[in-house]
Amino acid sequence: MSATGSAPPAPTRESTTEPGRGPRAPRLGWRDRALRLDVRLMPYVLISPFFLLFLAFGLFPLLFNGVVAFRTWRLDDPTLDGWAGLANFRRLFGDDAFWNALYNTSGIFILSTVPQLLLALIIASLLNRRLRAQTWFRMGALLPYVTPIVASTLVFKVVFERDHGIANWALSFLGLSSAANPIDWHATKTASWIAIATMVNWKWIGYNALLYLGAMQTVPRDVYEAAALDGASQWRQLWRITVPMIRPVVIFTVVLSTIGGLQLFTEPMLYDLNVQGATGGSGGQWQTVAQLIYKVGWKDLNLGYAAAMSWALFLIILVITLANALLTNRLGGGRK
Amino acid sequence: MQRLWSRALRAVAVGTAAVVLAACSGNSGGGSGDKIQLKINFWGDFGLTQLKPKYEALHPNIRIVLNSGEYNAQHEDLQKKLIAGSGAPDIAAIDEGFIVSFRSQSDKFVNLLDRGAAQYESKYLPWKWKLSLSPDGKTQIGLGTDVGGQAMCYRTDLFQAAGLPTSRDEVSKLWPTWPDFIRVGQQYTARTGKKFVDSATNIFNPVLSQQPVGFFSPDEKLQMDGGPKVAFDTATAVIDAGLSANLVSFQTGWDQGFVNNSFAVLACPAWMLGHIKDTAPGTNGKWDIAAIPGGGGNWGGSFLTLPKQGKHVKEAYELLEWLVQPAQQIEIFKEVGNLPSQPALYTDPALATFTNPFFSGAPVGQIFGATAMKLQPVYQGKKAGPSRVATENVLRQVEAGQLKGSEAWAEAVRQAQKAAQG
Numbered sequence: 001m002s003a004t005g006s007a008p009p010a011p012t013r014e015s016t017t018e019p020g021r022g023p024r025a026p027r028l029g030w031r032d033r034a035l036r037l038d039v040r041l042m043p044y045v046l047i048s049p050f051f052l053l054f055l056a057f058g059l060f061p062l063l064f065n066g067v068v069a070f071r072t073w074r075l076d077d078p079t080l081d082g083w084a085g086l087a088n089f090r091r092l093f094g095d096d097a098f099w100n101a102l103y104n105t106s107g108i109f110i111l112s113t114v115p116q117l118l119l120a121l122i123i124a125s126l127l128n129r130r131l132r133a134q135t136w137f138r139m140g141a142l143l144p145y146v147t148p149i150v151a152s153t154l155v156f157k158v159v160f161e162r163d164h165g166i167a168n169w170a171l172s173f174l175g176l177s178s179a180a181n182p183i184d185w186h187a188t189k190t191a192s193w194i195a196i197a198t199m200v201n202w203k204w205i206g207y208n209a210l211l212y213l214g215a216m217q218t219v220p221r222d223v224y225e226a227a228a229l230d231g232a233s234q235w236r237q238l239w240r241i242t243v244p245m246i247r248p249v250v251i252f253t254v255v256l257s258t259i260g261g262l263q264l265f266t267e268p269m270l271y272d273l274n275v276q277g278a279t280g281g282s283g284g285q286w287q288t289v290a291q292l293i294y295k296v297g298w299k300d301l302n303l304g305y306a307a308a309m310s311w312a313l314f315l316i317i318l319v320i321t322l323a324n325a326l327l328t329n330r331l332g333g334g335r336k
Numbered sequence: 337m338q339r340l341w342s343r344a345l346r347a348v349a350v351g352t353a354a355v356v357l358a359a360c361s362g363n364s365g366g367g368s369g370d371k372i373q374l375k376i377n378f379w380g381d382f383g384l385t386q387l388k389p390k391y392e393a394l395h396p397n398i399r400i401v402l403n404s405g406e407y408n409a410q411h412e413d414l415q416k417k418l419i420a421g422s423g424a425p426d427i428a429a430i431d432e433g434f435i436v437s438f439r440s441q442s443d444k445f446v447n448l449l450d451r452g453a454a455q456y457e458s459k460y461l462p463w464k465w466k467l468s469l470s471p472d473g474k475t476q477i478g479l480g481t482d483v484g485g486q487a488m489c490y491r492t493d494l495f496q497a498a499g500l501p502t503s504r505d506e507v508s509k510l511w512p513t514w515p516d517f518i519r520v521g522q523q524y525t526a527r528t529g530k531k532f533v534d535s536a537t538n539i540f541n542p543v544l545s546q547q548p549v550g551f552f553s554p555d556e557k558l559q560m561d562g563g564p565k566v567a568f569d570t571a572t573a574v575i576d577a578g579l580s581a582n583l584v585s586f587q588t589g590w591d592q593g594f595v596n597n598s599f600a601v602l603a604c605p606a607w608m609l610g611h612i613k614d615t616a617p618g619t620n621g622k623w624d625i626a627a628i629p630g631g632g633g634n635w636g637g638s639f640l641t642l643p644k645q646g647k648h649v650k651e652a653y654e655l656l657e658w659l660v661q662p663a664q665q666i667e668i669f670k671e672v673g674n675l676p677s678q679p680a681l682y683t684d685p686a687l688a689t690f691t692n693p694f695f696s697g698a699p700v701g702q703i704f705g706a707t708a709m710k711l712q713p714v715y716q717g718k719k720a721g722p723s724r725v726a727t728e729n730v731l732r733q734v735e736a737g738q739l740k741g742s743e744a745w746a747e748a749v750r751q752a753q754k755a756a757q758g
Contacts (some may be wrong), residue, residue, distance in 0.1 A: 163598075274586075282730070
């Protein structure tokens with residue numbers, strides 16, 4: 001912003017000063033060059049803080065992590081040191097803990113992303129109508145997003161407690177749970193995945209709904225009027241008009257929630273009864289890949305192997321995100 | 337509307353700035369004053385809260401910072417800081433479950449023998465002194481605080497309601513062995529419909545500590561078929577008999593269990609007394625202490641060490657030396673129950689005649705002093721800590737009904753092996 005702001009006045013000054021002071025060219029040349037430098041270089045200087053920070057805290061760790069992945073690096077035994085070649089990656093393929101974590105991650109990912117985006121779409125289309133207290137509803141949708149993730153997770157943990165939890169109390173009215181035989185939300189994969197997916201959904205539905213709502217408001221009203229005249233139902237309008245017309249935003253949310261979902265860390269971490277454990281339950285029922293990386297690196301103190309795992313996760317996210325973006329692009333009659 | 341927003345934003349901005357400024361000045365304020373800060377990292381209750389003001393009064397130039405954390409996390413954190421070369425506390429507590437791994441890195445700790453700690457060797461239980469000695473015997477990395485002689489804590493009010501005897505001698509006679517203990521538990525659950533013990537892991541650990549060999553043989557080989565198998569079978573027998581409340585120890589649900597009377601007994605090494613008192617002050621006078629089934633065993637007990645990277649080694653050693661003096665050790669015992677590891681204190685009248693009012697006036701000095709003299713410690717391998725965590729997690733899966741019988745044991749072996757390899 002400041003770069004474009006400083007740019008316009010410079011040429012005008014240049015053009016007014018140059019002809020009048022023609023004879024004294026050498027000194028002017030210097031000022032001229034300084035000015036030109038200012039115009040040319042300043043934008044880069046002004047945007048450099050971001051890139052410098054990105055270099056230091058983004059790119060460098062990423063590349064260094066790649067180096068560490070090919071080394072043996074154990075904090076509990078510093079004497080084990082040196083190049084490991086592909087050993088870390090080979091171990092990865094045979095490590096059932098990694099495959100279990102990947103399975104959990106994708107399970108929780110599907111349980112959270114699919115309902116999350118569908119519900120967000122429906123809520124957005126509801127918010128897009130004339131409502132009383134419109135602003136109130138829209139702000140309300142954003143409230144979970146504003147809540148600190150640690151705070152909300154700790155509350156959800158109490159909700160999903162086995163012995164005195166609210167979830168079991170509510171389910172007992174449906175006959176799904178009882179005091180004698182309560183659902184242990186930490187015991188099985190299904191139960192724990194649902195619990196964690198609920199936290200993720202709760203947090204992100206409103207955020208995505210607002211993104212969709214913003215896009216929906218740019219869709220011209222007369223398209224809907226025409227469709228309504230032709231007798232298209234609300235549901236049909238949503239899928240045949242709204243979704244195709246807001247496709248760029250849909251792709252954006254799919255990509256973002258894919259990346260976020262596959263890196264899920266805080267919720268599964270804090271959901272554990274022993275928050276410091278990082279095991280994702282007594283048998284790794286809900287241990288995600290990000291959690292496993294943390295455990296291998298900072299609890300088992302095996303940094304080389306953890307780095308290899310991070311790179312594997314990076315590649316997996318890349319592939320799945322691309323696949324999702326392509327799939328979404330076809331949604332509602334995409335051109336490609 | 338617009339103006340309202342911008343005014344609100346400005347207010348937020350000013351507020352944030354104020355907080356940031358306050359934080360900054362807070363930091364610099366802590367550093368000034370020319371006091372030497374000594375940081376102690378530990379877990380649970382070391383009885384330091386009561387001693388801190390005393391020492392600071394004696395040494396006005398010292399400020400003690402107590403940093404309590406989770407048991408496993410504190411040890412992992414210390415390991416990281418030792419390798420990183422900075423960030424370790426001035427005094428780090430280490431549990432016996434991790435001491436073998438740290439004593440083999442003795443070059444990273446201050447050698448207390450250089451500071452004159454040799455004079456204390458004769459005062460300590462010989463095995464306790466040796467536990468924190470480097471393999472070559474030339475470096476002493478820590479001085480022992482407590483040992484975990486064991487007893488069985490039980491709730492007299494709940495026992496009475498179930499028609500069981502309540503006096504500690506009679507209760508001790510109920511369960512000379514672990515099978516007897518399970519039978520008593522079955523009577524209790526049949527009569528009350530409530531669970532008897534807090535968790536299977538708090539059966540596994542005391543039973544394991546009574547075995548001649550633990551997870552590792554002295555040549556660092558994982559031996560699951562020895563002690564761990566016996567302890568695991570006892571723990572699963574407790575689960576199968578329906579006695580366990582399936583609470584994860586030292587976590588919120590467990591703490592609530594104390595208050596909600598979710599269990600009637602708890603295996604208690606001396607250091608557990610302080611925890612019970614801190615967690616459930618409302619149960620004052622409702623606990624008593626009987627003998628533990630199977631007799632004896634040492635569960636836990638810690639050391640205080642000085643990482644070499646500390647900036648105030650001299651002052652830290654003075655504090656450490658002060659903490660292990662009889663007066664302080666006895667005060668810790670009275671306050672939180674941690675049993676000193678210096679046998680002369682067991683016959684000290686101040687300790688031997690001490691009765692704990694919280695535990696119905698049980699003569700804790702006598703009870704634990706007697707158990708400590710008979711202790712035969714189990715060798716703890718370098719990876720005893722992680723192996724224990726892995727096995728405990730398998731037990732929790734059994735409690736949750738996710739694993740059964742022989743399958744459970746096979747899984748425990750597999751997980752412990754994995755943990756041992758890291």
